[in-house]
Amino acid sequence: MYRVELSEVTLKMIEKQGVNNMVNINNEATAIGKYLRLSPIKVSRVLDQIRGQDYQKAVLMLQFMPYRACISIKKILESAAANAEHKHGISKSKLLINKAFVNKGPTMKRFQPRAQGRAFPINKPTCHITLSVIDISKI
16 A cells, blocks of 8 residues: 555545534535546555645656556546636646545446356446645645
8 A cells, every 4th residue: 555645735624624524615626537448446446545635746756557447547637627727717736635426336237157057147337536736835
């Protein structure tokens, strides 16, 4: 596992609000990726690493992590940053990942033909990823 160093801003947020509900501000921009063909357990492993990090550090971490989920998470994070820039006029250098979570999506059920006319089920999980970014200067 990667060791995560929390920034000073994140520590201030944790002191004020607690870990479970970090900050809910009007200058929050969200992006959601739905029905992604990834396991929610494997995605949560990556999201735990970037939650509470600033945008630029998180993008750098995602580029060099050896997990397939990083590609989809990076796209969603870039979309959330673009939403923040377009809706609220916040530059990417001032963004902090406020919320990052994954929900289980529907499972695609397939069958693998086996010997003697049998068929074994194969479950292909999907997930929904939600990322939310906020302006650091508003904290």
